[in-house]
Amino acid sequence: MLKRADEGPRKRIGPFPEPLAALPDLSWRMLHGLRQSMPRVLLPAPHSVAPPLGRMGALEVRLATTQREVKKAQRLRYKVFYEEMSAIADIQAQVSRRDRDAFDAICDHLLVLDHDTITRSGEPAIVGTYRLLRQDVAERYSGFYTANEFDLAPLLERHRGLRFLELGRSCVLAPYRSKRTVELLWHGIWSYVLSHRIDVMIGCASLEGTDPERLALPLAFLHHNARAPEEWRVGALPARRVAMDRLPAEAINSKAALQAMPPLMKGYLRIGAFVGDGAVVDRQFGTTDVMIVLPVSAINARYVNHYGAEATRYAA
Template sequence: MKPLSKGRYTVRVAQSGADRAAALTLRGLCFGAAGGVADAFDAAATQVIVENVQTCAIVATFRMALLDGVQLPQSYAAQFYDLSALTAYPGSMLELGRFCIDPALSDPDVLRIAWAALTAYVDEAGIKLLFGCSSFQGTQAAPYLDAFALLKARHLAPARWSPQIKAEHVFDYALELHDKPDLKQANAAMPPLLRTYLMMGGWVSDHAVIDHQMNTLHVFTGLEIGSISPARKTLLRALLS
């Protein structure tokens, strides 16, 4: 990924031990102690940071790993979801993980520049599918029932690619949800990253994994690059200028 600067922010690959340590510190702040510890997936991934060039503070971070169908079972998401169907996906895939933004910030430009940098990389590398685990804070489903109901009603994965249940502890939409979500409540509870995926045509698993180690509920999220509308692609690429 090439560095990208816009306004007060720069997106770039972590280059030094200090960069990676700062990214882990931010992950720990956002995901708890488990998120702040490097794991085997970090070793196989590229760590990306968003830096405030005025303060040199790391304000967002994520890791990404380029995969194909053969490598998919070694992905982070494959620990929690049966991705057998996706091993036949025709094209290269990019797994995004540990995406987090400093919770003290409320600047939408941070997420915008991160997506702009990803757009440039996707174009350059010929990525066909972005995927990862979109996290809801905590392990109780009650605060997110409307959000999950909206996912069930409008945003489930195509049957041919649908992730199946693998984790021991899950929240199954089909068994536990009503069909008429309160849209205002649903959108308010939706994580910003997931909301962005959905606006571009992304889809999710039909269940959420209850991850006690990370203290999250997460859903498998996929975004087929070919399904993004031309108007949305134009907006994303406009961020690069």
């Protein structure tokens, strides 16, 4: 899986180290046996604190457990998406100075905290966040956020026995956009994937800009080199679909195409993710979105080894 963990807006996953050949049949059962999934954190008592999922020096990653922490994550998202990037705020967002929607109430919120930076309330500053929505929760309420742009129903129907997790609304404060912070976020995600026995991560990745013609090179590269096989393919909603095959394969300069992509999107490709069929222009956030599908079975073996099959590399 959620826009960017390392350089700005929302709904995305994050970069990993260098690639290795994919391990063809890697599943959560093979990785860590029949572990019992942890109960979902439902934002309980006002002063409760979730156990850390990982730690690197002063930085800690854990889930939010209070509405106060969720509001702080929403303020962080507003600062990045609306004040720094090109998202267009509605009146509600302008008044509250928070990026929020109805999905926040049913999602888990992953936080990165800096214990060397203490706020006026005496708490460590929240410097990064990721929004996580499990399929079982989505199905009890209004579905997945990405269903507003992509037709998820056929994918979910083809894989009815698998557990899906949507990653989104990811951002990190500018001074913290480093490999170190992104790795810690991903350690938290990997811990969450293991504890909830997730089989597939989904989400959107964004190219900056709303003119598909100006994005023809990276879109065409993704179409010809990363499009999901039929088993994992997801199409953009017909009314919003923008073609990605804007250039023939032989006309693509791969090096230039990769340079035109945000690090987050390249990270998806390195780890083994697939891209859906068709893109969607998101004018509110000033981006052109592609669908990312990342089966746990397709994750490159090196990344599993890097974070540990039991998510022990940065364990607190």
